[in-house]
Amino acid sequence: MESFKLLKEIEVGPNPTHIAVAPDGNLFVTVPGIGGNDFTFKKINTKTDIVMTSHKTEISLFSIAGDAGYAVVGPWGSRSVIAFNTTTGEIAKDLFTGTTSIINPYGITVNSLNGDVLIADSGKPGDANGMAYCFKSNGTLAYKFKTGQLPQQAVFVYE
Numbered sequence: 001m002e003s004f005k006l007l008k009e010i011e012v013g014p015n016p017t018h019i020a021v022a023p024d025g026n027l028f029v030t031v032p033g034i035g036g037n038d039f040t041f042k043k044i045n046t047k048t049d050i051v052m053t054s055h056k057t058e059i060s061l062f063s064i065a066g067d068a069g070y071a072v073v074g075p076w077g078s079r080s081v082i083a084f085n086t087t088t089g090e091i092a093k094d095l096f097t098g099t100t101s102i103i104n105p106y107g108i109t110v111n112s113l114n115g116d117v118l119i120a121d122s123g124k125p126g127d128a129n130g131m132a133y134c135f136k137s138n139g140t141l142a143y144k145f146k147t148g149q150l151p152q153q154a155v156f157v158y159e
Helices: none
Strands: 018-021 027-031 040-045 050-055 059-065 068-073 080-085 091-094 105-110 117-121 130-135 141-147
Touching: 018 059, 027 059, 059 105, 068 105, 080 105
Parallel strands: none
Antiparallel strands: 018 027, 027 040, 040 050, 059 068, 068 080, 080 091, 105 117, 117 130, 130 141
């Protein structure tokens, strides 16, 4: 498009795959490196165009709502979900409390109005159905339901 114009290039590393903007305008980027051998998760200050934080962790996907972000970390087959702070860029502990067992997190959607986090779980390879788990922002399970194979996203209906 004629209206798109490159203003500046910011070095983040090879093969950036996911990018999202936080409410303060800063960017978060997943960078798996060549062949997925050098994963980093970076926060970029958009006022200075400088990488502010960089974590050596395998994040395959993430979602942001307000000052909270949620990410799927780890290699296929042993993934978990963590929370991170979009203001500081710091990664917190695992999101969940209680005994809910998620086999293979495959998608994350955050309800921007109330902070609920819906995790799509694809289950074990070959499973006919997946599951969706909705957690409150404090990590407690609110509800769950069965889905089709390989669920990825959720849509919230507001009435």
